[in-house]
Amino acid sequence: MDSGAIRRRLALGVAVLTGAGLMALALPGTAQAAASTCSGREVKKLSFATGSVHVYRSGGYVCALTTPRRAGGRQVMSVTVQARGNRPVTDKGRFSQHAGPVTVHAGHRCVRVGGSVGAVAVTSGWILC
Structure with missing residues (x-):
């Protein structure tokens, strides 16, 4: 391969990487949606009529x-x-995808979890003791 072909391929690679970087900056909602969920493993799911x-x-x-359902x-x-x-930590408002995430440091203590969608709500009582 001559030096001109190498330069063209290198320029193409740089252009593709630059385009991918610009797309990531132009679409921040996608990155935020992936980052707005909880980390760790799911240990409980409380289902109710309008959501979970x-x-x-x-x-x-x-x-x-x-x-929401x-x-x-x-x-x-x-x-x-x-x-x-400790005092409860709450996130409430008008959302289209989900309310939260809400994170607390529980250590080895029990936690109480609740949620609502519309007028229907659920509360867990003390769990994960």
């Missing part, structure tokens, strides 16, 4: 988020996590 609350645990942290337009949703002995 997903509970994740990673180390001493517990994370929860509420998802039917995604679409913005609707009133909430998610709450409380480690025993």
Whole structure:
């Protein structure tokens, strides 16, 4: 291969990488959607008529988020996590995808989790003791 062919291939590679980088900057919602979920493994799922609350645990942290049964337009949703002995942490508002995530440091303490979509709600009681 002569030096001109090498330069053309190198220029093509740089152009492809630059285009991929620009696409990542132009579409930040996709990256945010992937980063807005809980880490760890799912340890509990509380289902109710209009949605479900997903509970994740990673180390001493517990994370929860509420998802609607039917995604679409913005609707009133909430998610709450409380480690025993601490105040509850809540995320509530009008969301289209999910409420949360909400993360608390629970250590080895029990947690109480709740969530709602519309007028229907669910609460777990003390779990993960």
